[in-house]
Amino acid sequence: MPTAxxxxxxxxxxxxxxxxxxxxxGLGEEVAGSLEQAYQSNxxxxxxxxxxxLQHGRLSVKLAEAFGFCWGxxxxxxxxxxxxxxxxxxxxxxxNEIIHNPSVNDHLREMNVLFIPVEGGVKDFSQVASGDVVxxxxxxxxxxxxxxxxxxxxxxxxxxxxxVSKVWNTVEKHKKHTITSIIHGKxxxxxxxATSSFAGTYLVVLDLAEAQLVCDYILGKGEREAFMARFAKxxxxxxxxxxxxxxxxxxxxxxxxxxxTEEIGRLFERTMLQRFGPTExxxxxxxxxxxxDATQERQDAMFALVDEPLDLMVVIGxxxxxxxxxxxxxxxxxxxxxxxxxxxERIGPGNRIEHKPLxxxxxxxxxxxxxxxxxxxxxxxxxxPDRVVEDVISRLIDLADG
Ligand code: SF4
Numbered sequence: 001m002p003t004a005x006x007x008x009x010x011x012x013x014x015x016x017x018x019x020x021x022x023x024x025x026g027l028g029e030e031v032a033g034s035l036e037q038a039y040q041s042n043x044x045x046x047x048x049x050x051x052x053x054l055q056h057g058r059l060s061v062k063l064a065e066a067f068g069f070c071w072g073x074x075x076x077x078x079x080x081x082x083x084x085x086x087x088x089x090x091x092x093x094x095x096n097e098i099i100h101n102p103s104v105n106d107h108l109r110e111m112n113v114l115f116i117p118v119e120g121g122v123k124d125f126s127q128v129a130s131g132d133v134v135x136x137x138x139x140x141x142x143x144x145x146x147x148x149x150x151x152x153x154x155x156x157x158x159x160x161x162x163x164v165s166k167v168w169n170t171v172e173k174h175k176k177h178t179i180t181s182i183i184h185g186k187x188x189x190x191x192x193x194a195t196s197s198f199a200g201t202y203l204v205v206l207d208l209a210e211a212q213l214v215c216d217y218i219l220g221k222g223e224r225e226a227f228m229a230r231f232a233k234x235x236x237x238x239x240x241x242x243x244x245x246x247x248x249x250x251x252x253x254x255x256x257x258x259x260x261t262e263e264i265g266r267l268f269e270r271t272m273l274q275r276f277g278p279t280e281x282x283x284x285x286x287x288x289x290x291x292x293d294a295t296q297e298r299q300d301a302m303f304a305l306v307d308e309p310l311d312l313m314v315v316i317g318x319x320x321x322x323x324x325x326x327x328x329x330x331x332x333x334x335x336x337x338x339x340x341x342x343x344x345e346r347i348g349p350g351n352r353i354e355h356k357p358l359x360x361x362x363x364x365x366x367x368x369x370x371x372x373x374x375x376x377x378x379x380x381x382x383x384x385p386d387r388v389v390e391d392v393i394s395r396l397i398d399l400a401d402g
Contacts, residue, residue: 129154170288
């Protein structure tokens with residue numbers, strides 16, 4: 001059970017182990033060429049220098065001011081490449097996709113990095129042996145996974161983004177002060193699973209509507225049974241809403257929609273104020289802003305982009321990438337014809353696009369581009385390399401020319 005683990009003590013001892021690395025191997029220069037070749041793009045570099053705009057025939061492309069690879073992702077991918085160099089012959093595993101981008105994960109497969117198999121939703125570590133190298137991805141791993149790998153005698157290369165570690169520190173502080181962590185996130189997302197494993201008592205809320213249900217309960221407006229049925233899979237073992245919602249702190253999956261996290265924080269603050277009064281508020285509510293800069297910048301840039309006159313938007317990023325989905329939500333909320341794709345190959349052949357609508361299955365739209373002048377906005381999530389964005393633009397140009 002997560003509550004039984006002294007996660008701070010475990011992390012401290014792990015960080016002192018000579019089989020643990022979270023700083024890379026000093027091989028940055030050696031891997032720079034491979035990274036550039038795989039992920040960077042001259043076209044995107046020149047667009048960045050030219051006001052993020054491109055005009056080609058009837059097509060005007062406007063790129064968001066901030067998009068694509070964030071530094072946490074760049075760092076994680078570079079560390080994975082360095083790991084392969086540092087351990088040229090050892091067996092290397094990764095506990096999950098290093099980031100949510102299919103092309104990056106394919107490159108790792110080509111470098112003979114193995115992914116831990118998943119059976120029926122459960123990871124199978126049985127093939128991982130002592131002396132193997134195991135990479136933890138940018139969004140982290142659960143404390144139980146780290147313990148297992150450590151006990152098995154593996155070399156652990158931890159690429160967890162420092163922003164994610166900051167959230168873990170936040171929930172550990174809550175735990176120390178017997179405060180329940182209200183985690184704004186997706187209950188099955190790897191980052192939220194990892195964060196919950198470092199928390200003591202916690203409850204995960206997906207959105208404002210779920211947060212409202214919790215706040216209603218705090219104010220005595222809910223049924224215990226219905227509440228427990230709703231949150232059974234989103235809370236710590238033994239969670240008791242009548243006991244555990246008296247003192248709460250808010251934390252979040254780093255890639256959630258910032259405005260929603262802030263609103264959830266304010267909602268809990270108001271609720272505790274109403275229930276306990278202003279003099280008691282600080283004993284019952286603590287807020288932390290744990291949204292990472294990169295997510296915030298991409299969301300802000302998207303809000304600016306959707307204010308421009310656009311005929312359509314293309315949002316690029318893995319389908320299980322939370323920050324990409326939130327970018328798509330922003331476009332949809334403005335009523336813009338917007339398409340979320342994970343790879344350039346979703347465009348074509350011919351004038352068609354296969355995309356994933358919000359909360360829907362993949363669908364094909366044909367015709368994709370309308371006749372006449374077209375203003376296309378483009379953005380990409382924090383785990384999408386520039387090379388992929390370039391390929392999407394090239395396909396749009398070919399289609400518009402065609
Ligand atoms: S999106 Fe933020 S938290 Fe996630 S890897 Fe990038 S910098 Fe880190």
